[in-house]
Amino acid sequence: MANDNIDSDIKNIAKDWKKLSGLENHWKNSLDPPSTDLRLYINHYGELAEATYDAYIKTPHSKNAGNVRYSRKNLMTKVGLTQGRPLNEYKVTKYLYATSAVMLPGAFVTSSSPQAWSKKSNWIGFIGVANDEGKKALGRRDILVAWRGTVNPSDMIHDAELLPVPAPKIFGLLHKDNPKVHNGWYSIYSTHDENTRYNKQSARDQAIDEVKKLVNEYRNEEISLTLTGHSMGAAIATLNAVDIVFHGLNKQTVTPPISCPVTVFAFACPKVGDDGFSKVFKSMKDLYCLRINNVPDVVPKYPMVGYSDVGSELVIDTVKSTYLKGPGDPGSWHSMEGYMHGVAGVQGKKGGFKLEVNRDLSLVNKFSDALMDKYGIPPAWWTEKHSGMVQNPDGHWELKDHEEDNDP
Template identity: 25%
Template sequence: MSNGSTMDMRTAIFLAAVCGQTYMQYDNNGLFLLPETYRLVGSFSAASYAGSEEPFGFVLESDRAAILAFRGTSSPTDWVTDMIAQQTVFKPLGRTLMTHRGFTDLYMAARSTIFRLLDSVPASKPLFVTGHSLGGALATLASADIAANRKTESLITYTFGAPRVGDPAFVRSYNALVPISFRIQNEFDVVPHLPPLVYTSPKTDKTYYYMHVKEEVKRSFRNGSVGGNHVISSYFADLARDASAFTAAICSGPPGWCPLK
């Protein structure tokens, strides 16, 4: 996988497939498929909005790289309507940076396990952090935290259909800390437009400001529904058209490895 300063299409396709496996992990009681040459370092869980402990992703390692992947939610609308969009202090970066409380609580619940898993991966290996939807928000928080608080020689972040995560101060800090970061979003996907730039809590009337982190990679596809414009299989199919031979090669493995429609 490339870790250059411009988005690498093959890396994006490969990581979209990895994101697909985070849903497989959730749907199959923790079981999912590993990409060729990769081994599982370990999985991590967190309490969901429903209150129950669920698998939320995993750390993989090959001889050349490591991957930290986060799962989103199966329904693109459930967490959008129920989310706690008030902001809270993002403690790993200090007292002046504010992030979405719902995303932050979820990330902090899994943080110690994630860091323990990363402890077994050599810092000299490139670490790719990825996630789709809510998983993209968690990947954004993790990337800022890892960049600030861990020794990682090379950190590369790719998210898909991710919502906004924090206030302008958080975004400035993220953009300075995380050297290589690509936020891939479909212009017809509703999730990247949430929370709104200006959010007023209906309970407290307090106003919060949200911005997106760097580097937007705009895609454009319509699949006839809110879900169809958002799910990881739609992102994968859209990106795959730009590198069909590579996609065919990585999808030639076990059935279900690629998130095909």
């Protein structure tokens, strides 16, 4: 895509951001198929959700397993989100941490060492705010919250905790609709542990405090709150968004008070709550949610009993893509990069597949082998150089896979 076309699309996004964020009738008549600028916009937030996977340390042998690889000031650059991407101009202001259901692998391996990163916490996402260049491209000052999806055994344990439970930290002890939510994701979101360094506050309280701070800091500007995530991360983003609106944390302290919009871009999002939760969700006028679901992916259908969908839905079908090996497998159907490929080419529920935006095909194979061999892209090519091993001046090698975050 030529640079002048990119500039033209960016101008459209800045001008039409309210429509693209669902403020004009919740994307009605805009999704089958989506416009070029809506595709770009959705994938912009998809890339920010993908960043939570790219930056997470999964190596079991690392004492930093479960932590984030990069410092806040380097995150966007190190995961490849700034070069040629004018929409992704954010300053990362906060890292989010959640309690773990089980001891993380690296902490277990080094459990006798005082250098072990954490036995009970893991990195779950980040908060950022559009810088001045990002504000220009996006048409307003966007406050972003990105939540990570399932990666480690702790996440998988929580995913399986299906029982719908009340959510008193969101809705209080009594609510007329008696909303209930997925036990495991509510636990990740709301649990704290005084005996930890990173979770004396729950992930919820960390996020809420930072959102309140940023909404106040930019109270005299036009602002938005946008939350994103994939799979489990999409579910937690939905909980977080409801929490923010329910407690009025999106209200700017100006005279007269202004409520900024809260939008969720939820990729491969499972069902989050019951009918009561859905009823509360629908009653919130400042809340908008777009679920992006791939036809062959089973995760958005989960859990199948006792839960309801919320928000609007964009249906994609990567099986129709002529760029991918068919018919694929559950991993490729569910992958975040596969989802963004689908958004780039979906032609509506009854249409075929044609790439409408120039999204780099090589990204499809970032963590998979889904792209057809004729494109010459190696499978699972995204790796940290030497798996994080660094040679010291004396010639010895040492695992250095985590940047200390010295930001204030």
